[in-house]
Amino acid sequence: MYREYISAFTNFMVMKGFEKSAKQSSSYWKGNKKLLLQLIEEQSETPVHMILQRAFIEPFRNHVQEYSLLLSRLNETLSMDATLTDSITAYGRLQTFISQALDEASQTKTLWSSVSSKLVVALCTPDRRLQEDSKNIPVTVTPGRYDRVLVFNDLLVFLQGNEPHICDLQTVWVDTTVKQKSELNNFVLRIVTPEEELFLSTKEQPHQVLWCWKVNQLIQQRLEGTRDFPLWGKTGESNDPPNSRLSKYTYRNEGRFKNAVYEGDMSWGKPHGKGTLKWPNGRNHVGDFKFGQEDGFGICLIPDSSGDRYDCYKCHWRNGAIHGYGICEYADESVYKGYFKDNMRHGFGILENQTSTTTSWKYTGTWDRDKRTGYGVWESSDNSERYIGMWQENQRHGLGIVLLNTGSCYQGVFNASKLVGSGILITEDNNLYEGEFTEACLLSGKGKLTFANGFTLEGTFNKTAHSGLQTHGVLSTGCSFQDEILKKKFQFGAGSFPVEERWQGIFEQFQKFLESGCKREAEESFLGFHVKSSKKMQKSQEYLYCQRDNEKDLGQTEDIMKELSLELKSLQSYVEKAFNTSHHPLKKVIKLLLVVFQATYSGLGANFHLLSMAQEEIKYYAKKLWEFFRALLALKTEKSSGPLSGENDEDEMSEDLNPYTVILPAMLPRFHPDLFMLYMLYRQQEDALYWQGIVRLGHLTDTKLLEFLDVQKQLWPLKDVKLTPTQALPLTKNPANPNKAQPTPYPRRKRYSIVRHKCFQSATECLQKIISTVDPKEKLEIILKTYQEIEKTVSRVVSKDYKLPMDDLLPLLIYVVSRAGIQHLGAEIHFIQDLMDPSNRGGINDFLLTALESCYEHIQKDEVRLFK
Template structure:
């Protein structure tokens, strides 16, 4: 060894020692690296030189000729593309070999020692393997489509003149024909050179048998030889198959990459139905032949069940082939044949799903894992049915869509969502093009067994929107439909649906007509008892049939005139009836309408009871007895009951109670800071957490606090339900159609909501007890107290803040005239000084709280204003700061206590106010408090107060306040002379 080589070796050994600390795979015993002998290097150089000469000669003599021939080959449409790949892989291998040769020669000429692991053949081993694989893939693809055969025919004279040269290149002694010689010239030299690599590495193994890179590379080259042998065998068998099949079958099945893997004529197996006479298994297809007819199935969408047995055929062995649209039973009499077909089909399926063939082709031991039964697949449906021509992309199991997936039709229709057993099941979004194809209906719904069922939101191409429930692809149950298209009449319907049509109780509103209909529907028409409210203030109540009013009814005009009698279909007064005017006069007779002279009547006018005070009290209430409150919104509570009956299973919550638009992770993160402070106030919306939490309450206060949070939490079922109830309430009683004639319906509806929510809570509590095997009662829940009491004390106070704006507007409208008279009285009494007002109200002078009032030198008691009973006035004014009837009653009680407290301080002794003293003092406080809409407040409290408070102190004081209110209405201060 030369000095230079010794120095190089020392440097390499030093580097090797440094690398050993980083986990080098070489042991300490092999720290001294093995050097390749000069003889071996020269042998490799000679072999590489010969191979490169072969490549150069082959390129100029054969490859270039093939490329020229392929350019003129119109018979094979894939020829040019395949030849380009052939040429690229040929030159890639040539370039890699040339680079290895240059590196080896340069090292050898420099007389440098070459370590085994620095051999280019090892260092770039993976690149060599890849290049050989690509090359033989391109050669066999060209061979399978008979590219060499066509080239031999097209340029037969050229090949004849070079036949001898090609024979010498491959050392052929058999004088084989050109179409055989030509592919061999592109195969034999490469296989021989690869075999040389294997032998060369084997010899090196004798010098360094423990070099892991050498062992790995040798194994790779050995396996590569096996792989190439298998590839060539498959290509030969496939080419032979295309030669014996008819032209029709060959055209239908032959592709460059397709390889025959098994043939039922070689390993017998038949289709039990007898409809097919030959079965072919390719690397990508399972094919059934019957004459010239072909049925082919992509292996990615093929499943094999080997567990099938038939009692009628105990000596046969079966394989059930399952595809998305077809099923076949394969039969064989030998268990070995069944096992071979099963093994090959399953492994080819697995390889097709992985997107590449095994290397080596069938695994080192001939074994591999079975394909997954659940897999990501693509399939286009061909058979008639709902999915005809649709392409499915997504999860499949045993031939059926199962999991997440997408269906796309050629016309642009598509469906994205969950599937079960081959059908849409779960949440999904469908886009369906309209007749013109440029706009789409969008269905964001829950599905069950292929049909829309459960909650959904549908946005139609005409800009109309439906939010509600479906059954069997039709609107069914509660739903809201709104049409806002500019070219149609805007319309909104909130109510019940039956088989796609408006049926049952509902509210319809037409903006253009300025009408709102509240009542019963059938087959999309107003049918049954109903109420029509108009923008002008007129109201109709009657019976409808197919959108027409029939029989008798009621008309409330904008000037408070009431007509009860017969109508035409167009709601015109015609026939017998009674008209009550706003002043209390009544007219009973026969009415008819003349185009020229207008409304005419013949009847009796009664003025006996016509006076102003009775007219004020008479306010007709619509809907009384027509629509039992329990039957109005059954469809809403029905869904929650179904949720409870289902056991509150998590995957049923969205479909029954509505679903959330899931926020992106980015959006959720952006909200974390904003929500951190209120996070402690939120409660979980998961039913498991709800049941767990309500099981731990020990006090009524705990429940109240929990319900407050539940009604605020957007994910809690109670919040979802409350949101829908608020929507239907506003659709019925708020907006343009707000009308005080509906106050009775609205008030009883609010109480019904509270009652139903209490019932639902109790049902959840029972479920909690069943799940925890406990006998639960509600905390310190008193069984002797009625559910109505808990409804008013627990639930109603939580609901009223949300409904109060719309509900109280009805109360203000209902009591508008009385409140106007009351306010005039407030203004008149406000003119008086404290002493004049107390004197006017006949308050005993001993009860006048004047002695503690500090006066200046220029003041006297006779000019004092707003100084008496100040604490009571401040207290009463707080009645407008809360919407809870109980809290309002407590404020009234506290006001009474403040009056009594002031009186005690005035008289310096305990003094129980009798009614004769209380009423004038209370009138004084009310007049000075100046509470607007006090009549609305009083009746709001009385209608919604806890029934247990009736007849008690609260009821007494509320009655006293009402008396003050009525007294102030009627007061004629203008006749009093100050």
């Protein structure tokens, strides 16, 4: 209560409240002056305002002094009672506080009386107290434009005449490491503020020490929001303020931050840590700062010209510019997700605008200094087309493919978004044109047109939008059926777009991440989200090793990487977990690769003319991910010891560890739906013929089908079939005894003739499992198991081990295939052939895959499809 009263009294005193009160009620105070003098027990000619001032303070000072003396006497009587000792100390500190508060108020009041009214208006407040004046303890300010320094309890003020340069003590740092003398033999103290750095020099070292101590003490008290009690401790006591602190500052100098208000973490005058910048025009940046610049994750709102809508940047920043991964939602409702460099879209990124269903578009590809440059995919809904190919400065430039929603597709060379020279066109009805085009992709000039029936027309073409196609040339009907099929299967982009150059932007980002040693800063920039600070993650680098199922194990020294061995199952398990762990770098790569794959090959891109491009991309993805995975393993061996440590890990890795065995099993399930659609479209005609054969053969009983396939009867497993009562034929009457039935002649043969789908049932069920997996290796294992089931059944029938020769295997395999009823078997076979491990070629798996393909081709033949 005493402290609150003294603070209120000194505030009134500083603002000259007693002088104003005495002046406004002069007649009243003059009439009662004798009573006031009696109150302070004095007889003098003191001015009225001084009498008033003393009347409001001296009784209380006297009370405190009397209490202190009384407590001291009691303490002498009670022999150092602990409670009395504490009370004596408290009242002693209160006496010191009153003296200091009155001295500060008197000194501050004197200051306001000695400076200009302009300065008083700018600085004077009731609770502001002068703490030091360079007129009392002289210092020189460098640069020399300031001639006086004032230190208040909340401000550091540099005066240039009557013009003050005001610094809030919350944003002032004192460099105590400046120990050396300057060239002028002065002692220097460095003062750091957000926009300026000043040096205070004194000729005497004690003056420097005193200034340093006072300013630091005041800064600390300002940060804590309260003055010490008493106001000053012993000279020399150190309580240096923290270098990193929460501060608020408004920038005034020219620069990017002019007129912006920063609020957040600061260190040595610079935003450093978490903070917010707000500009008067509505711009707002919230995020991480480092040494005065935006650095790390941040969200920035920038108003457009109207001021009603904003561009929203949720990005990573470096040295004050957007750098790394970011998501930008622009005022026109377009959205960019990708990488930046120096505030410009650079590297891989996706720009999409879906403001209207009639004008929506999307670009997925490479950027260079804010422009579409390099390989990319553009899809537009207004003209329902997709462009796959090269770009330069936002225009189609170089080799490109155009897919239309009608089913037609082009391949040609573009210059400034216009088709030039010759190209290839495949129409929706599978007519193929090779020749020259107009800029609008219309036939014009020399070319060759191959019709779906195999006829060719070679000559000069001219097609307009209104008059149709006009031609002058030679029509040939001599093309073979094989030539026709070859033309229909023409593959765009094969060899035209080097697969290693298509999505460099994705792989380059991961490569930089690896080269950085997988540091956390590089991780955030690469992954594209702000990783929370986690001691566990920083300590164990858990993101590299994948989380365990049991969260409590995350803090243990051991992690899943130490349990990892150079065995196939162990590596497959790790990769699978990596692809499913949101904060794992490999998850980021596989996610982006799936995005670009679907942008290219799904929807309009589901065109079998792009199959070769798609399957070589999948192989390249697996190869690059395998390289990255091995790089992570190498990084792990450098950082810790364990089963993977050692110099010869590369040599110890077995041959069965490769992209096809480690990466593809975990990767393919994500890409399979879109990739397999291309295979189904590619084999659509053959699969249709094959299915007609399957339907025909499905109507046959087992014996009929086995006979049709010329399977040796000793290999028929009919004795394994158990008939149900409903399957038995009715008994005939016995002529000798009408009341007694007799078996029908040849009952066994007739009974088995009505059986369907009972023979080789285990092999049939095994082969049907081929559609339940996407891994080519597992599909090959299923085919091998099917063969083994056929051989096992035959061995049981002939009651001995029987190795099937090709003449017996092929018809039995055709039987199993026909009963299995796999609808897209041709697509499955082609899928396995393209993506199987090259090491499996030439062995039993390759042999059986060839046999299966022969069965597939046999079922397509006319004698099967037309058989009744």
